[in-house]
Amino acid sequence: MNLDKEQLRKALVSLSVERALLKIGKPGYEKVVKQLSKEYNCYLPDCYEHPEYLNRVLKKIFGDSYISIVEAIKKELDVQIMEKPIEIFIRAISE
């Protein structure tokens, strides 16, 4: 049961990141995905376990404005943000 919930959170986080990036533009999303794969051999769903990778990639591409993308991800996650693991994820990508 716990595993299912974790998988669900992982899916939700992945989808939220994708939706937030697609609002900026598809090439932006593709760039983030490419950079995650190239630098950390990691894919978007893995960011749930390694939020620091997403944090570094967003900073590298968008500089100081990465925080706006974090805000957009938070908005996408909506009420789920109240859950502790999601909160930890958000805190990690905000650093």
Add this chain to the structure above:
Amino acid sequence: MQNNLEKLQEQKSLFLCLMIVGLGILVATFFGREVVKMVTDFTYIPVAGILVVLSIIISIRFRSTGNHGKAWLLFLGIAISWFIAETIWMIYEFVYHQNPFPSSADAFYLLGYPFLFLFSTQYLKPFKKLISKKMIILTSIIAISVLIPNLYMTLYNNSSESKFAITLGAIYPVADAIVLIPAMIGIVLFFRGEVNFLWTLLLIGILFEVIADTGFQFFTLDNSYYTGHPIDILFIWSYIMFSFGIYNHIQIFKKKTKISDSKNLFDNKLEN
């Protein structure tokens, strides 16, 4: 992390282009006004044309997806209107043998500015929450202080130019100052990021435009402007800056390889 200054220093092709254009026009000056006019006019067309081509490439790449997709379509509007303006300017000079200022070319030059402003706002829209009032006020003060020399020159001159020509000439630096505001904001917002390089080159390009427009106004009022005047180098340089900025953006957001596509779908990850 590589900063913009280091990145700028690495752009050998950019400096080479700037040097070739600058030296080309300066050397042509020694062969008389007709030669320099021809060299300059025939430099404007490919330079503005390259900007159109690059804008088309990046617009296709973003395919109007998201805010940046729409922003690049607006940038295409800038490139097309300025390309039309350059073509009209050349036709006036070489076909009709008339002074192209003021002319219908100005309508297209000026049309580029709302496009440039809308491009900037559309590009910055996803990051608007980070734009503080303080940032807007500070950048506006810088833009106004850049504008002051031109306004002073326009108001206190004894030129024989028509009021319409003087007013038209003064509109350009005002438009430059307006587009300077989002360009400066862009630099601050994307500080330390890869996309910041585009904004750095856009800002430098706009600054070249500001100086060139002010110079154009000054030498037109002075009756000493001619096509191929050294001030034209700055206009061409601004096109080159814009083009290199877009080229860098194309490089950053070039299409990814297909390999990682499926791996980013969550279902596939569950299967693994």
